[in-house]
Amino acid sequence: MIIRIEDAADERIDVYARLTEHQLRSVLEPSRAVMIAESRFVIEAALERGMQPLSMLLDERHLASMGEVITQLPEEVPVYVATREVMSAITGFEVTRGYLCALRRPEPLALEEVLDGARRVAVLEGIVDVSNVGAIFRSAAALGVNAVLLAPGCADPYTRRALRVSMGCVLKVPWARLPKPWPAATRDVLHERGFVCAALALRDDAQTLDDPALKATDKLALFLGTEGTGLTKRALDACDTSVIIPMANGVDSLNVAAAAAIAFWELRVQ
Secondary structure, three states: OEEEOOOOOOHHHHHHHOOOHHHHHOOOOHHHOEEEEEOHHHHHHHHHOOOOEEEEEEEHHHOOOOHHHHOOOOOOOOEEEEOHHHHHHHHOOOOOOOEEEEEEOOOOOOHHHHHOOOOEEEEEOOOOOHHHHHHHHHHHHHOOOOEEEEOOOOOOOOOHHHHHHOOOHHHOOOEEEOOOOOOHHHHHHHHHOOOEEEEEOOOOOOEEOOOHHHHOOOOEEEEEOEOOOEOOHHHHHHOOEEEEOOOOOOOOOOOHHHHHHHHHHHOOOO
16 A cells, blocks of 8 residues: 655654654553664565564655565555655654664563573673664674573664664564563573673683683673673672683773674684
């Protein structure tokens, strides 16, 4: 069902224009929560995983090229088409690829669900930059991390930018929000499941990332901290060991997404 939009004030496209991320999450009514997928790649990844599309908004120049994707939508799902200028006015930003799709958010997974069968897990604390969250998910999917766990306060992986930066990998890697009290409850569950908890942190007693004993660990949960100050003391104290990336030229740290990618590769299951 193709519908042309001429006016950015059209109420039919409120989900793209006037709802905040908090409103999209619909905390009071989780069953009505919505996420916005930007880019064809992310939209296709969502549809492949059986997510429920609610509507699509396209730059008119891409209507023909998106024909194959549109045929995957139920007949009742509206496909709104607008000029690039109207799309920018609707969204308030320059739409990178000219494709947006509103979808129903999946039901959240429980911690125990995402840990089933996992051997490598990333645990994120205090990471609030959605681009970093998206990049970590992309690296996790590419480098064999089986699950991502998010401590209270981490950025929402289903935000538009996190989804786009992850290239849809937020939809491929199982993840869960962690319960309180943090981090005690998480540590206890991980230990019960046989995981060694390792903090990626600058500590005098830290193992280097290429330590053979560390790499041979059967089940490993890697804790990664906030962009500015790293892991909190209580998170560090909850871990069994600390890990550092050997560096040169006096550099002592990397962006958390870059550090995560290096650690995921080095600690992957052999």
